């Protein structure tokens with residue numbers, strides 16, 4: 001790979017806390033290597049801000065390898081930036097050219113209030129899981145793992161849904177701020193496995209109810225979520241969710 | 255004297271005996287007992303779920319925005335269990351033996367045996383929770399092999415085993431939260447232990463969103479806060495991983511064991527420049543199929559694919575024919591360093607070796623062609639088929655490599671180099687996972703107990719879940735049974751007041767330094783000192799020097815660090831400063847420990863102590879002990895030794911030849 005250095009302008013959303021109004025600020029950054037990750041570029045900017053006596057930009061991040069789901073920046077109008085199947089932390093600076101202005105915003109959704117700058121509160125996702133995103137088995141009750149063979153295709157499909165990292169990019173990408181892709185991933189992960197069978201109906205009904213309560217919008221099938229999802233969670237999961245929900249509401253005794 | 259409280263009787267029976275005789279708490283009393291769990295990675299989430307299910311009143315804390323994001327999520331390769339599903343000679347004893355040997359005979363037999371015993375329950379539990387492990391076409395669970403073993407006992411979910419296991423534990427935890435048995439405090443950082451009458455009775459935590467200090471009481475406190483690899487600045491750990499909880503416990507009286515036992519993982523993406531903020535692991539599972547080599551010629555400028563077979567040095571296969579590319583991590587890392595130090599390294603920095611899949615692609619391609627019953631396929635067609643198989647096995651790792659380096663590992667060999675990965679050292683705990691402070695426990699990577707001087711791959715996930723799901727539910731009850739008469743203590747108690755004041759004063763002091771250097775710059779300098787002098791190779795002179803340098807760095811930090819912002823708000827720089835301050839102190843103790851240990855074992859390689867062919871030279875006569883350090887003053891520690899007694903395994907020089 002050829003490496004190069006660039007000078008950029010970062011136009012970033014600054015907001016002191018959830019109560020105060022925010023706005024954009026522009027900062028120049030110099031000598032950014034194409035080998036850096038996007039967050040390393042922000043690190044450089046932050047070091048510069050601290051030395052200049054300013055408040056550094058607050059943002060969420062932890063693993064920096066695309067798996068914890070913590071990073072969450074809306075970069076040039078796209079959650080996690082322009083690369084396909086990618087998280088903010090895995091975006092690298094070779095995606096940009098010398099002289100560019102990069103606009104960075106937090107996830108925008110009523111159910112994800114801003115905490116500070118680019119950090120948002122995604123605890124609504126945890127509460128959706130609390131509503132039923134699990135299998136009710138206590139520790140120590142399990143039978144031998146191989147006593148329950150599971151068709152490989154099913155197991156693989158379940159795994160493909162379970163890959164969701166709970167980042168919320170799907171919500172940020174959706175004009176309705178719908179959480180359907182996230183929810184459908186969890187419902188599919190468990191509904192595709194025989195272990196998930198006993199609670200299959202109550203799970204979907206309760207989780208959907210919680211999602212509505214949190215204030216996420218309705219799904220109008222725009223497909224923006226699937227296109228932005230770093231783990232390529234398929235929109236077919238939403239079809240499965242709808243199916244599960246329909247069957248459950250027609251046949252459940254609750 | 256340290257009493258490890260190892261049950262008497264034959265090794266095989268110890269855990270069964272213990273469980274049969276430990277004290278129990280009846281359900282009505284459990285509801286009156288409060289347990290604080292700091293950390294909700296695999297160890298903490300599993301403990302919180304299991305204890306919540308039993309009926310204890312649990313409060314759990316993590317610094318991320320959700321328990322699902324703990325560093326455990328990043329584990330790629332897999333989790334071991336002695337299931338022997340492959341019928342290839344595995345057993346509880348063999349897993350136990352491999353772990354003891356892999357740890358270079360510096361782990362406690364009784365703990366490791368228990369770990370091997372419960373390993374099989376873990377897989378069953380996870381399957382029941384809906385963890386989507388990889389499966390064979392017949393529907394049964396699939397296994398692969400990992401370094402340091404000759405059986406296939408590793409369970410996995412593509413390259414995301416940690417994520418899937420953590421999601422399983424997280425779901426179980428969220429269920430307990432929904433039931434009201436566990437109260438969760440995300441975006442909270444524990445900054446102090448509260449001790450009353452010598453016992454751990456609570457914590458002081460900082461609410462990271464508004465900066466407020468909070469007091470929380472518990473009849474017992476469990477630290478499940480992970481490892482301290484970030485002391486090196488660059489490591490494969492998540493950015494927030496820290497030692498603060500364990501270090502604060504240490505300063506309050508908990509002994510810290512074997513701090514110098516750190517693991518450098520052989521296969522990571524090499525450093526690309528000064529801006530680097532973290533390093534990325536390429537899972538050990540890649541060594542199942544990838545072959546490691548360097549050119550036979552020094553400073554060879556040719557591209558890897560232009561170097562003919564006979565001019566390549568597959569140095570692991572050459573030096574260790576029995577285990578080849580699957581030698582344990584410490585051995586593989588040192589061998590890579592040796593080649594690079596001798597001038598055979600590749601890439602621009604020359605601090606890298608090749609990990610090559612070309613042979614595996616052809617081998618798998620031929621198998622696929624064979625399945626199709628077509629022997630007339632061309633080499634190109636075979637390679638296409640082989641790439642598909644490799645993609646199925648390691649696709650996400652290859653993608654990750656490509657994103658970071660911009661190079662395609664299906665066409666060119668990966669470049670890799672060792673990086674800090676895991677810390678075997680940690681808080682000293684007895685058989686019950688209790689530290690030297692009564693009522694204070696340590697689980698998962700935060701304790702020292704199971705991996706000796708070197709951890710085998712796929713065994714940290716196993717240990718975290720063993721501790722949380724299957725060990726602590728018994729051992730905690732044994733202590734808490736005596737607590738049923740003790741009511742919860744009000745957090746207005748002077749001990750809470752004092753502890754909170756200590757924390758507030760420390761934060762105020764930090765904020766008021768108003769110096770000129772950033773926290774990050776101090777962390778980088780600390781990391782460099784420790785990597786250079788207490789990293790893959792250590793010697794007396796370097797360690798003595800490192801101690802001087804760290805003490806000087808500490809002074810400089812406390813007089814010139816600049817922390818922007820204020821106390822009562824979200825302030826990530828302040829959070830980082832709190833952590834780096836503790837890393838600096840821990841760094842010093844690591845060097846003190848490394849200096850004391852005049853031998854080489856596992857990941858601890860003292861250049862003065864090696865065999866003629868460059869292997870680690872242990873000194874069992876003088877160092878077959880756990881070094882547990884008690885804090886005396888800022889720069890002074892007492893060494894307490896826990897002798898290691900091997901009743902079953904006979905320590906010998908570890909050989910993988």
Ligand SMILES: Cc1cc2nc3c(=O)[nH]c(=O)nc-3n(C[C@H](O)[C@H](O)[C@H](O)COP(=O)(O)OP(=O)(O)OC[C@H]3O[C@@H](n4cnc5c(N)ncnc54)[C@H](O)[C@@H]3O)c2cc1C
Nearest residue numbers: 293294295296297317326331332444480698699712714715
């Ligand atoms: C990249 C990578 C890959 C790995 N792959 C494997 C593998 O394939 N197989 C394997 O067996 N092992 C693997 N390991 C090792 C393994 O992942 C870890 O050792 C293990 O997950 C640690 O789990 P834990 O629960 O002890 O700690 P962690 O998962 O690190 O959790 C720590 C918890 O403590 C909290 N915390 C920390 N400090 C504080 C504080 N002061 N206040 C409040 N909360 C705090 C955090 O928020 C978090 O919830 C890997 C490690 C890495 C880095």
Ligand code: SF4
Nearest residue numbers: 164165167168170229
């Ligand atoms: S579905 Fe995709 S975008 Fe949505 S939370 Fe999960 S991983 Fe993120």
Ligand code: FES
Nearest residue numbers: 062064069071089
């Ligand atoms: S920081 Fe973990 S996914 Fe980006």
